[in-house]
Amino acid sequence: MIHLRTLLTACVLGAGATVMAITASANTLNNMPASFAPVLHAPLNVLYQQQPTYLSVGNTIDWRDAQGKSVAQLKQPAEFLDWRYPVSVESNGKKQDVLVAATVFLPEQQPGLVVLDPVTGELRELLRVPTPQFKIENICLSRAVGQHLSLYLLDERGTAEHWLVVDAAGNANARLLRRVPVAPNSKACAVDDEQDLLFIAEEGVGIWALGASEESQPDRKIVDMQKPFGKLSGGVEALAVLPQGLVAVIAEEKQLAVYSTTKAAFVQKQLIELPETDEPEVLKAVYRTDKKSVSIIVGDEKTGNHHVDLPWQATVSPSLVYPxxxxxxxxxxxxxxxxxxxxxxxxxxxxxxxxxxxxxxxxxxxxxxxxxxxxxxxxxxxxxxxxxxxxxxxxxxxxxxxxxxxxxxxxxxxxxxxxxxxxxxxxxxxxxxxxxxxxxxxxxxxxxxxxxxxxxxxxxxxxxxxxxxxxxxxxxxxxxxxxxxxxxxxxxxxxxxxxxxxxxxxxxxxxxxxxxxxxxxxxxxxxxxxxxxxxxxxxxxxxxxxxxxxxxxxxxxxxxxxxxxxxxxxxxxxxxxxxxxxxxxxxxxxxxxxxxxxxxxxxxxxxxxxxxxxxxxxxxxxxxxxxxxxxxxxxxxxxxxxxxxxxxx
The missing domain is CATH 2.120.10.30 (TolB, C-terminal domain)
Structure with missing residues (x-):
């Protein structure tokens, strides 16, 4: 049996919590070990042998230790990745708190979920969502309202399918909730569960914010736009949510744009240069309370994966009087x-x-x-x-x-x-x-x-x-x-x-x-x-x-x-x-x-x-x-x- 210690992070706070974010200069961009091949890696808030771990998708789905060694594996090709932890899932008549990751299984292009059990280290498939009639441009998970987990599938033609994937009782349950009009040529998405915001990157235009809950109206607000209408210096390829913040990767300019999103006021706070990358198109992040920083992985096909530590102070307000x-x-x-x-x-x-x-x-x-x-x-x-x-x-x-x-x-x-x-x-x-x-x-x-x-x-x-x-x-x-x-x-x-x-x-x-x-x-x-x-x-x-x-x-x-x-x-x-x-x-x-x-x-x-x-x-x-x-x-x-x-x- 593998024993793990987990970190409580601001990105899994319950509804009603308030998080304040303060940015500072990022550490120098670091190349990750060669064992982190140029496939999609996501940093996790789950430790193995007191060290950070990662989830990756490519020719296989792997849970990896701090050096990139595979600890658990599913021999299943996949692309795209998003995750939530902890999620209470029903298994063998009892509920377990597990890490649930969404991906797209290949070659079928079928969306689905995999589960990482934080006690045993078991990595297994949980659910498959019916294959849509469009090519999936990207995916993102949402837990914005209640305890159920839902999944967005982006279609570049200007819609997103919104699926229930784990219901409030912890049962794997694939059910179409709604179809959401989004910007055409949408490249990436990310959900801020705490603020109930779905962020969408529209190719050649900028970043939008919509309501993430299935009960939200299909209206949208501008986060930032490309120059001369906003501060973006180029097209956004990927997004990652921080506690009351957002990071966007600008591929052609080799930059990370960092935003404060407190009270839905979107302000660009910082630009981070990525000189060692070629054309960064992958972005994954996790907030670490022990280091008061955000661990970011930036990846591209030619130069592999790179790591950035971004100082990010997060504080939690006292519980609301009337939750x-x-x-x-x-x-x-x-x-x-x-x-x-x-x-x-x-x-x-x-x-x-x-x-x-x-x-x-x-x-x-x-x-x-x-x-x-x-x-x-x-x-x-x-x-x-x-x-x-x-x-x-x-x-x-x-x-x-x-x-x-x-x-x-x-x-x-x-x-x-x-x-x-x-x-x-x-x-x-x-x-x-x-x-x-x-x-x-x-x-x-x-x-x-x-x-x-x-x-x-x-x-x-x-x-x-x-x-x-x-x-x-x-x-x-x-x-x-x-x-x-x-x-x-x-x-x-x-x-x-x-x-x-x-x-x-x-x-x-x-x-x-x-x-x-x-x-x-x-x-x-x-x-x-x-x-x-x-x-x-x-x-x-x-x-x-x-x-x-x-x-x-x-x-x-x-x-x-x-x-x-x-x-x-x-x-x-x-x-x-x-x-x-x-x-x-x-x-x-x-x-x-x-x-x-x-x-x-x-x-x-x-x-x-x-x-x-x-x-x-x-x-x-x-x-x-x-x-x-x-x-x-x-x-x-x-x-x-x-x-x-x-x-x-």
């Missing part, structure tokens, strides 16, 4: 009919006699209202306009009768669209509209007072909220005439949207998208000055979007969508509104349900819906559906998972 915990969704609705910004806000109607037959009601702001069962199957839809936000209340007086209603804001005519709900079947029927004088109606919630009066509380993009008392009279067989009377107006200074009423405590929670979550009394006489609950910042990252209230047996909680970092903040629903934690909804590969990103609206209920959701249900809009890529939809999460993850009462 992000992950839960998996239990179900999802059928996607909307078309791509684009469509699904927005859900509501939950509880079937009080048969809770398992309850309904989720969601808006499509391009089309109308959609109704789903608790398995996510669509059971109804209404083409009634550009509906934005929706809410539900029970037992609304209509003459001598009482009806359940769903009300949504209609952006076509700045009105409130009202639907009645059959208490037995859950079937919705469009019942009528109430006009408002808001110029651009937007967000919305309902409030039912202890006197059983029902109020609609829409808001507009201007920051105005209106509290409208809804009344209704029977107007013939199965017809209702709805009326609205404005009883209060209040304001925030910029665009709001999210709104929820805590009927039990007569309190409103309202979201001002770029600013904060606010609260004020829900009764019309409660006053018009909102009080701060939680300002937008590091915990609640703008946009502040959907908001809901969960009434547990002992405590009530507010759940609010922190759209800027794809999380949900959970806090007490009563002053002082203590923050209880933050939740991310990650993919469940076994159920083929992707994670959640860019959430607009949400709703939460503590009702017992039966076996799947016995402690309640959180429903959230998913702004970017993948696995497979499809139009937006809604995701369901069992509240029990959230309670356990955040250790709530």
């Amino acid at each position: 992000v915990v992950s839960v998996m969704p239990d179900a999802q609705t059928e996607p909307m009919l078309r791509f684009g910004d469509a699904a927005d806000d859900p509501a939950i109607w509880i079937n009080k006699k048969h809770p398992h037959k309850s309904r989720v009601i969601g808006t499509n702001k391009q089309q109308g209202l959609f109704v789903y069962d608790l398995q996510g199957k669509e059971v109804q839809h209404f083409n009634t306009g550009k509906l934005n936000n929706v809410d539900v209340r029970y037992g609304v007086a209509v003459g001598n009768q009482r009806v359940d209603i769903a009300v949504a804001t209609n952006r076509d005519d700045n009105s409130l669209a009202i639907y009645t709900i059959d208490p037995r079947s859950g079937k919705l029927t469009f019942s009528g509209s109430v006009k408002t004088d808001l110029e651009e109606i937007y967000g919305f919630c309902l409030y039912q007072s202890p006197t059983q009066k029902t109020y609609a509380i829409p808001n507009g993009k201007s920051g105005e909220f209106q509290q409208i008392e809804l009344t209704a009279v029977a107007a013939g067989k199965n017809k209702i005439e709805w009326n609205g009377n404005v009883v209060r107006r209040f304001y925030v200074k910029s665009q709001p949207e999210g709104c929820v009423a805590d009927d039990k405590n007569q309190r409103l929670f309202i979201g001002e998208e770029d600013v904060a979550l606010w609260t004020l009394g829900a009764e019309p006489t409660a006053g018009n000055s909102p009080e701060l609950v939680l300002a937008a910042g590091d915990i609640l990252v703008p946009d502040v979007e959907g908001v809901g209230v969960y009434h547990g047996k002992q405590h009530a909680y507010v759940v609010v969508s922190s759209q800027g970092n794809n999380t949900f903040v959970v806090m007490d629903a009563l002053p002082p509104f203590k923050v209880r934690g933050r939740v991310r909804i990650d993919m469940d590969a076994d159920k083929n349900i992707d994670g959640v990103s860019e959430t607009d609206g949400l709703e939460v209920s503590s009702a017992n819906f039966g076996k799947s959701f016995s402690e309640g249900l959180l429903v959230v809009q998913d702004g970017h559906k993948v696995m497979p890529e499809a139009p937006q939809n809604f995701k369901y999460v069992d509240w029990k998972k959230i309670r356990e993850a955040l250790q709530l009462d």
